[in-house]
Amino acid sequence: MSNNMMFYGCDVAELVKEYGSPLYVMSEDDIRERCREVKSVFIDKYPNTRAVYASKAFQTLEICRIVQQEGIGLDVVSGGEIFAAIRAGVNPADIVFHGNTKTYGELKLALEENVGTIVVDNLSELALLDELAAEMGKVPGIVMRITPGVDSHTHEFISTGQEDSKFGFAIQEVIDFATEKAMKSSHLDFRGFHFHVGSQLHDNMSHLMAVDKVLDMLTVIKEKYGYVPRELNTGGGFGVHYAGDPERTHVSYFMDPVMEKIDAYFAKTGDPRPMITIEPGRWIVAEAGITVYEVGSVKTNAAGRTYIGVDGGFPDNPRPALYDAKYEVKAVEKYDEPYDQVVTVAGKCCESGDILIWDAELPKLERGDHIAVLCTGAYNYSMASNYNRVPRPAVVMVSEGKAHLSVRRETYEDLIAREL
Ligand SMILES: Cc1ncc(COP(=O)(O)O)c(C=O)c1O
CATH class of the missing domain: 3.20.20.10 (Alanine racemase)
Known part of the structure; x- marks a missing residue:
């Protein structure tokens, strides 16, 4: 039996071995459960009501299809979101622009x-x-x-x-x-x-x-x-x-x-x-998502602060820098070890503000270990950028212990594909 972190029946260390790091992992089961809850406590309870998922929180073709299957419409905020919703097969009548x-x-x-x-x-x-x-x-x-x-x-x-x-x-x-x-x-x-x-x-x-x-x-x-x-x-x-x-x-x-x-x-x-x-929006997808990172550096500065440097950060999650958002974090391979170190999880960008978590409690980690930041399903993937020419992570969808690739990782070629 490994001590690895599990997420909806999937071994997170295995996911990262197969799909690489950093990695967005989304639970289809959790998204469907939230949609069903909205249905039972609101749509089915009160006649003449409907819910539309605010897809700015996380919009992919697959998520559009999932919420549509669950009887939820789609709130969109741009031509791009309309285009993707239509491509995904969402009924235009259910779209709110x-x-x-x-x-x-x-x-x-x-x-x-x-x-x-x-x-x-x-x-x-x-x-x-x-x-x-x-x-x-x-x-x-x-x-x-x-x-x-x-x-x-x-x-x-x-x-x-x-x-x-x-x-x-x-x-x-x-x-x-x-x-x-x-x-x-x-x-x-x-x-x-x-x-x-x-x-x-x-x-x-x-x-x-x-x-x-x-x-x-x-x-x-x-x-x-x-x-x-x-x-x-x-x-x-x-x-x-x-x-x-x-x-x-x-x-x-x-x-x-x-x-x-x-x-x-x-x-x-x-x-x-x-x-x-x-x-x-957030309510449907936030807790369904985690982001997995690989630890690249561990160092303690002259002020006595220990930094765990990871292979992502601001480009895949700008919310700490934008909103001072606070996240919980788990160790992937050392999930069950004592969380007795107080460390600062730093992103890899050339920005002092690229700090994912100040004063996180984690086990003793070293280069090559992985950590998972929790509750990143909303306004992370959808707000991701290529700052510092960092390619966007892949999105893996998990359901009942099985995983599949939902969005492939960006490549360096993708990064220059539009440049003439
Ligand atoms: C008009 C509108 N509806 C819905 C939402 C979704 O909000 P939340 O993700 O907090 O549910 C937003 C978020 O900005 C919004 O502006």
Whole structure:
């Protein structure tokens, strides 16, 4: 019996022997389980609801197919994500297209592909889409993204719902002009509204405050224009377990009280309750992923700090540098040995800020050993770069003890393939 770390029935040391290092390993079983949980505690529990996976968290053709098989739609934020979703075979009707600055080309692509819902972010986009839809003879379904003006108390770079945000319409703008403009357009099917308060939330307060604000806004809009939405999208943001954070939150902890408020409101107005959409991203994939690295150097500096240098870092996971994100780490071959060393896990880039984990507890490691950083399934692969011309790792998918290559490792040839 080896002491190696196991991940969903696979020996991680064997995976790295076969597929190389660094390596993203994703559990298909975990992704499917999360999708099924969303289905049972939200979609099946409440009629006229749906979930779309915020694929910016981790988008590959295979993941698009997995979530589609599980009955979850897809939230996309760019022409590239639309292109990949369509290539993966996602039903365009199940695609929700976001973005604070959608280009003409991206909107055109969305219309050509008959993307089901376009989340309009601002007045100029509303005007452009109206014009483009008329030209192309299309009537896209739209919802308006609202900035609800609530602070979600998460890192400022993943907080989106506060008043001073680059995303969405101000509530007053929706009341004063945007609703009327969208209602009057015969080229837009104006279905309702969207908000997303922020990401990695373990507290439902900002969701509930945002719902209150949006419901108050609906009262004014109904009085002023007689408009009742057919869809309300309450975004994503459900938190997962990173180092130092609570355990993964339950979708029902967020959505049960949200649904209670919305149902009570429409019971009072007597209007039919709109379809409710949610957009979990991180929650579906974060804990399903680990990143495995090989230890290249072990050294203690003059200040007494011991650095474990690994063969990846900032290019495959920019989150520690961007958001001060904290991760847990395990030793792969020395999984069961005492974690009695306090070390700093450093990435390989020429940046002092390329530190994956400060003060990690690990067994005594040496060159050639491997470590696995946990909970890297969201916003790692999708945020990866080639900084320092470091090729992106492969992605291996594991399920029921079996592994297969999902995305091949980048080669040096890939790195220069576009250079003329
Ligand atoms: C509009 C929108 N929906 C959904 C998400 C997904 O958030 P999370 O991954 O925290 O669930 C985001 C994340 O930025 C977003 O901007």
